[in-house]
Amino acid sequence: METKIYTLVMKGKPEGPFSLEELKALDVKPDAFIRKPGMDDYKEAHEFEELRSLFGFKQQFTAPQYFAGFDLRLLAAAIDWFLVLFVVAVAEFTYILAFDKEDAVQLILLSNLVALPLLKFVYQIIAETKTQFTVGKRMLNIKVTNLDGLKPSFHQIFIRNLGKIGSTLTLFIGYLYSFLNKKQQCLHDVWAGTLVIKERLI
Known part of the structure; x- marks a missing residue:
């Protein structure tokens, strides 16, 4: 017997639990609210991989609305x-x-000229790959995402941080580029296909 684990909001009220086959019979829509055991809140049906396979949904994304400025x-x-x-x-x-x-x-002071930039480079890649933010970004409630507002890949994070070298060596033109586009992307963000967003307007 198929496990019944899905709670579905129908006409404003939670109903269920239902199995996958039972959900199929109910003709669930992509924006229907569904919850499984262990979840803190409901999610839309298109966010569940198994439901996308079952109903042929395409995963939808909410485009980021607020972008972190140069300041x-x-x-x-x-x-x-x-x-x-x-x-x-x-x-x-x-x-x-x-x-x-x-x-x-x-000797230590001289070695810092190489060690400090390298350490910061490695630190940023590790932090942004794991959590999408560094300590500084976390304190300001901003984070790095891909163009859909989702977690970027390691490749994107690496290209982004490597690109910062180019943005710096061009007399910071790469950073000033953020003033020229609506999403406030620096050149290294454009190269990597990333955004720096904030959760709300502040």
């Missing part, structure tokens, strides 16, 4: 730079105290 991006980057600098400074200070390497201070 929010700049502030988020400043927060992230401060975080990276703080972590590195603490680590280096601890190393100098523990191993009495005062003579290595100049």
Whole structure:
């Protein structure tokens, strides 16, 4: 006997539970609200992979409405730079105290010219791939998405962060490009097919 796990909102009231076969007989629409055990809230039918297969639905996306401007991006980057600098400074200070390497201070400072940008590059890729935001972005309630407003792929995140080098080396023209389009994409966002959005207008 097929498991009945789907609760369907019908005429404004939750009905069920139903099995997949029973849902098929009810002629469920893509925007019908459905819930399965363990879910915190209802979702539309097109959001369930098994229902898309059953009914031939196409998954629908709600296009992002609010985009992070240059000011929010700049502030988020400043927060992230401060975080990276703080972590590195603490680590280096601890190393100098523990191993009495005062003579290595100049070498450490020079190595930071390479180490800091590389560390930030790796940090951003890891953070944005896993959660779509860095600490700075999280504090400002903004995140990186693909053009549909969904989680971007690792490839997109990598291209985006690699592209930031080009946006910087072109005298920041890549960043200023965000003023020229409605979605406020920097050039590296255009190259990667990404957006930086905010959940609401702030």
